[in-house]
Amino acid sequence: MHIIKYLRSLQIRPNFVKKISLIQARHLQTDVFETTKVKYKYPPVYDPYGPRPPPSEKVTQLADQIMALTAEERAQIGSALREVLKHPKLEKISTEGLDLSGPAAGDAAQAEEKKEEKTAFDVKLEKFDAAAKIKVIKEVRALTNLGLKEAKDLVEKAPAILKQGVTKEEAAVIIEKIKAAGGTAAME
Known part of the structure; x- marks a missing residue:
């Protein structure tokens, strides 16, 4: 107004x-x-390219000529077109290291032995001494880059995961630091 x-x-x-x-x-x-x-209203069959016009007479004649060829001659069409159109040769995909067959019943024990060693670990704070609570909060805060309130909440709701996806060496260092501060941590 x-x-x-x-x-x-x-x-x-x-x-x-x-x-x-x-x-x-x-x-x-x-x-x-x-x-x-x-x-x-959705159409009964989804066609992302929409309705297409019928092929030209030239394309229809070419398809008829291809159908008249023998199986061996049709097998050579792909390589001949690649050469004429200068397309790169297709490389075979290596299956080395891949297990393409399903595990057999007798191979179950061997499959467990072949399990790969874990590369990413989680560090879990299991418990802490009540007298060393402040030290543990400070250490958690330094390790996780959390604020004071968030680190305090994390420590108080122990057992809680401190870090995820760390290497075995990093996890061992973190566990030692928590142990020195007065807490107990474990690697999962």
Whole structure:
């Protein structure tokens, strides 16, 4: 309202002032912004490329000629097109190191022995001495880059995971630091 009074005091055209007041009044109306939901009918079969025109007469004749070839001649078409169009030769994918056969019943024991050694570990704070709570909070705060409140909450809800996905050496260092501060941590 103050804007309208100000504009009127400047003696700006009355049509402009009416437009502003209409906009303000319309803003308060709730039915202006209601929309009806449109239900979309999905086609029975989704085709991302849409309807396609039928092939040209030339393409149809070429397909007929290809069908008339023998199996050996059809097998040579791919390599001949690659040479003419100068496409790179397809390389075979190496399956070295992949076990493509399913585990047999007798191989279950061998499969357990072949299990790869874990490379990523989680460090879990299991418990801490009540007297050393402040030291443990300080150490957790230094290790995790958390704020004071977050580190305190984490320590108080022990057992809790401090760090995830660390190497075995890093986990051992973290466990030693927690032990020196007066807590007990374990590697998972």
